[in-house]
Amino acid sequence: MDFFVVEVLIGGLLTGVLYALVALGFVLIFKASGVFNFAQGSMCLFAALALVRLMEVLPVALALLCAAAIMIGLAFAIERLVLRPLVNQAAIILFMATIGITFFLDGLGQSLFGSEVYTLDLGIPKNPLILFEGVIPGGILVNEFDLWAAVIAGLLVAVLAVFFQRTRIGRALRAVADDHQAAQSVGIPLRHIWVIVWSVAGLVALVAGIIWGSKLGVQFSIALVALKALPVLMLGGLTSVPGAIVGGLIVGAGEKLSEVFLGPFLGGGIENWFAYVLALLFLLVRPQGLFGERIIERV
Amino acid sequence: MKQIGEPILTADRVTLAFGGVTALNEISFAIRRHEILAMIGPNGAGKTSMLNVINGFYHPQAGTITWKGATRRRMRPYHAAAQGIARTFQNVALFKGMTTLDNIMTGRLLQMRRNFLWQAIHFGPAEEEELAHRARVEQIIDFLEIQAIRKTPVGRLPYGLQKRVELGRALAMEPELLLLDEPMAGMNVEEKEDMCRFILDVNDEFGTTIALIEHDMGVVMDISDRVVVLDYGRKIADGPPDEVRTSPEVIAAYLGEEAGPHPNPNPRAVEGRGGG
Numbered sequence: 054m055d056f057f058v059v060e061v062l063i064g065g066l067l068t069g070v071l072y073a074l075v076a077l078g079f080v081l082i083f084k085a086s087g088v089f090n091f092a093q094g095s096m097c098l099f100a101a102l103a104l105v106r107l108m109e110v111l112p113v114a115l116a117l118l119c120a121a122a123i124m125i126g127l128a129f130a131i132e133r134l135v136l137r138p139l140v141n142q143a144a145i146i147l148f149m150a151t152i153g154i155t156f157f158l159d160g161l162g163q164s165l166f167g168s169e170v171y172t173l174d175l176g177i178p179k180n181p182l183i184l185f186e187g188v189i190p191g192g193i194l195v196n197e198f199d200l201w202a203a204v205i206a207g208l209l210v211a212v213l214a215v216f217f218q219r220t221r222i223g224r225a226l227r228a229v230a231d232d233h234q235a236a237q238s239v240g241i242p243l244r245h246i247w248v249i250v251w252s253v254a255g256l257v258a259l260v261a262g263i264i265w266g267s268k269l270g271v272q273f274s275i276a277l278v279a280l281k282a283l284p285v286l287m288l289g290g291l292t293s294v295p296g297a298i299v300g301g302l303i304v305g306a307g308e309k310l311s312e313v314f315l316g317p318f319l320g321g322g323i324e325n326w327f328a329y330v331l332a333l334l335f336l337l338v339r340p341q342g343l344f345g346e347r348i349i350e351r352v
Numbered sequence: 353m354k355q356i357g358e359p360i361l362t363a364d365r366v367t368l369a370f371g372g373v374t375a376l377n378e379i380s381f382a383i384r385r386h387e388i389l390a391m392i393g394p395n396g397a398g399k400t401s402m403l404n405v406i407n408g409f410y411h412p413q414a415g416t417i418t419w420k421g422a423t424r425r426r427m428r429p430y431h432a433a434a435q436g437i438a439r440t441f442q443n444v445a446l447f448k449g450m451t452t453l454d455n456i457m458t459g460r461l462l463q464m465r466r467n468f469l470w471q472a473i474h475f476g477p478a479e480e481e482e483l484a485h486r487a488r489v490e491q492i493i494d495f496l497e498i499q500a501i502r503k504t505p506v507g508r509l510p511y512g513l514q515k516r517v518e519l520g521r522a523l524a525m526e527p528e529l530l531l532l533d534e535p536m537a538g539m540n541v542e543e544k545e546d547m548c549r550f551i552l553d554v555n556d557e558f559g560t561t562i563a564l565i566e567h568d569m570g571v572v573m574d575i576s577d578r579v580v581v582l583d584y585g586r587k588i589a590d591g592p593p594d595e596v597r598t599s600p601e602v603i604a605a606y607l608g609e610e611a612g613p614h615p616n617p618n619p620r621a622v623e624g625r626g627g628g
Contacts, residue, residue, distance in 0.1 A: 240433025
């Protein structure tokens with residue numbers, strides 16, 4: 054058997070982890086406020102831009118801290134200026150508001166930090182690695198950087214899963230997502246919850262921004278990576294952290310494998326549309342995604 | 353016979369306006385410890401607005417609320433909840449995707465004191481705490497006779513049971529003052545009887561003070577110790593049920609529709625129920 058398949062699969066899975074990382078930000082905010090945050094991609098870009106420009110004047114560790122502080126500050130600002138006036142509004146209204154945030158952040162980020170392509174180098178090694186040389190003839194070629202990215206994403210997911218599923222904050226979050234007024238009536242402090250969630254989403258955006266920024270360079274196209282997170286969400290379900298991961302892996306592996314094996318028959322370029330077609334098929338069969346909450350309708 | 357005590361909550365000349373509409377016009381009344389106070393009045397009289405002022409959803413333009421000795425211009429939902437005011441809503445406001453159990457557990461959130469890091473490892477004190485809260489919630493589930501729907505997502509339950517779960521969530525907060533906004537709306541006779549029994553038992557067994565809004569006059573007269581009547585944002589009567597029932601102003605404004613020929617035909621009486 055040709056181990057080329059395994060190599061493509063692993064490469065695809067590692068890319069999938071990166072998609073999952075962006076998708077994760079969406080899931081967090083959706084779980085906690087029932088809002089689809091269109092601005093997640095722009096938050097990645099904003100965070101990466103802030104970091105890369107801060108690194109020009111500050112040591113790496115300090116720049117990371119400052120960038121994290123900026124994202125938390127942003128969460129406070131969004132809560133105060135956007136969410137608080139919209140308490141008890143329908144989810145679609147909040148969704149529209151996040152589209153506004155998207156444009157605002159794209160503009161603000163580029164006017165504050167400039168719109169050129171910046172190289173982001175945090176010292177993560179980028180050498181090609183040959184693994185399992187002893188086991189498999191010729192070994193398997195992977196990018197060391199991708200491996201590190203996967204490790205980071207894995208850690209992040211573990212921390213978030215524990216934070217959201219085992220603490221009382223998890224229950225409070227689901228309550229807030231369901232009904233603002235009822236949540237307030239049992240004493241859940243809406244504002245704190247929103248600030249916490251948007252801060253966490255901002256920090257996830259920072260991590261995603263760092264990884265994508267190191268890969269592609271920090272530039273506007275990072276904001277568009279978020280588009281790849283949409284099919285991931287359709288697959289995994291909007292409300293599930295593990296769903297975002299599994300969805301990301303399926304999309305990553307699927308598009309690489311189909312490119313290599315179906316590409317020659319269909320004329321190539323499959324990588325660009327594979328995820329969306331897969332998501333479309335999924336919507337027909339299982340609209341809530343693999344791990345999403347069942348949609349309950351009483352008639 | 354239960355002891356009705358000193359006022360636990362006092363509203364003093366509370367005025368609330370939305371634009372040009374005055375929803376509450378210098379309303380003053382007291383809720384006394386351990387009593388069941390019914391608030392009645394035609395649709396749009398300001399009953400729900402009054403509850404919203406008490407638990408801080410609305411902030412009145414004038415007047416004060418005195419709760420357990422502290423006088424405030426405005427309450428805030430978080431503080432109201434933390435200081436023992438729980439409520440239910442006219443249109444059931446439950447967390448529809450969650451099970452009955454989880455819904456009621458949200459009522460315990462404020463009582464959970466352990467650091468979330470402890471909860472994350474789910475071990476030692478945090479686990480004990482979770483178990484203690486769970487035990488309390490099970491008592492409430494038994495009390496309300498909803499054991500069978502413990503694990504059912506509430507979105508699937510019939511309306512009457514949803515109202516019961518909502519009461520359960522409020523009870524889980526172990527409130528001193530329970531605000532019930534039309535707890536019996538949309539229920540059949542049997543469900544109403546059950547709900548009446550629960551309300552009386554809560555009042556009796558836990559000593560919880562209850563303020564409720566209800567349109568069913570039979571229920572109001574049966575279970576309340578005192579009745580406050582609102583009309584057009586003004587208070588027009590305040591007293592024991594029998595006294596209120598015979599007050600001419602109340603008959604004119606509200607009870608007229610049930611007390612025979614209307615002395616002063618009220619166009620709002622035909623609007624149906626559900627406002628407030």
